[in-house]
Amino acid sequence: MLLAAPRGFCAGVQRAIDAVEAALVRFGTPVYVRRPIVHNRAVMRALEAKGAVFVQELDEVPAGAVVIFSAHGVAPAVAREAAERSLIAYDAVCPLVSKVHREVVRHHRAGRHILLIGHDGHPEVEGTLGQVPPGAVSVVQSLGQLRALGLPSSAPVAYAVQTTYSVDEAAVLIAGILDLFDDVQAPATDDICYATTNRQSALRAIAGDSDAIIVVGASFSSNANRLAEIARETGCLSVQLVEDGAALDWALLAGAETVGITSAASTPESSVDDVLALLAGRYDVQVHEHRNAVETMAFKQLRLG
Numbered sequence: 001m002l003l004a005a006p007r008g009f010c011a012g013v014q015r016a017i018d019a020v021e022a023a024l025v026r027f028g029t030p031v032y033v034r035r036p037i038v039h040n041r042a043v044m045r046a047l048e049a050k051g052a053v054f055v056q057e058l059d060e061v062p063a064g065a066v067v068i069f070s071a072h073g074v075a076p077a078v079a080r081e082a083a084e085r086s087l088i089a090y091d092a093v094c095p096l097v098s099k100v101h102r103e104v105v106r107h108h109r110a111g112r113h114i115l116l117i118g119h120d121g122h123p124e125v126e127g128t129l130g131q132v133p134p135g136a137v138s139v140v141q142s143l144g145q146l147r148a149l150g151l152p153s154s155a156p157v158a159y160a161v162q163t164t165y166s167v168d169e170a171a172v173l174i175a176g177i178l179d180l181f182d183d184v185q186a187p188a189t190d191d192i193c194y195a196t197t198n199r200q201s202a203l204r205a206i207a208g209d210s211d212a213i214i215v216v217g218a219s220f221s222s223n224a225n226r227l228a229e230i231a232r233e234t235g236c237l238s239v240q241l242v243e244d245g246a247a248l249d250w251a252l253l254a255g256a257e258t259v260g261i262t263s264a265a266s267t268p269e270s271s272v273d274d275v276l277a278l279l280a281g282r283y284d285v286q287v288h289e290h291r292n293a294v295e296t297m298a299f300k301q302l303r304l305g
């Protein structure tokens, strides 16, 4: 078995989970969380067991209660609504998502139209769109969408990228933007975050030697889905995205001598351990970890003032 590293929790996910746990200690139960704090059901269930209550919208939160916004970031309108409803709100947005927000605002103020490479409807994309007035940003996912915008080649544009986007797919779109427009402003540093980049390249490093690949992560996690897509792109014919061992499709592992395993940035290591334990119960396995990068990134804890 080839175990990709880095895998699992990134610094932003850890900070968001820590924020909910710290709020539960500081304020007691319940602490409300708007939307999944990170895209993983095991994480959400563990926090619910400690007293967190997940809601979709703020109107589900009683006035005066404590609410935490997820790691994906929110539009300023959400923070305003929380203030209007006298909620005690804390924003657990990942600092690397905040960086994209600041860039988008800066480009808008400079008079540029922003092309956001991202998945329409994803909470991070919604939060980024909400930083500027409607129409200031176009979300693009394909070269066809980019061309269909009908913007003149002389239009001053800037691009930004969802932090969990596929590095390779973003590169294709960025090349298309540079090809289509004469005046393009790029992000000061890459928008796709270190954790996404590292997990995608760690998977690529083991994919060629794997007969089957298991991505441990939630079906609604963007970075888990990107990892599964990348595994398929490498030509592996047996790829499965599972949230835990119970979801394993054993038929997909039939005949595989080497199984590659990785996990999304929102997946707890306990879910990977669960999968490994079940595999070890059925097969004679040897686990080799293949480390592609060492991660030292850590963010300051959210202040619950």
Ligand code: SF4
Pocket (backbone or CB within 6 Å): 010, 011, 012, 013, 071, 094, 095, 096, 097, 163, 164, 193, 194, 195, 196, 223, 265
């Ligand atoms: S995946 Fe990247 S942007 Fe998202 S929370 Fe983790 S570090 Fe932050």
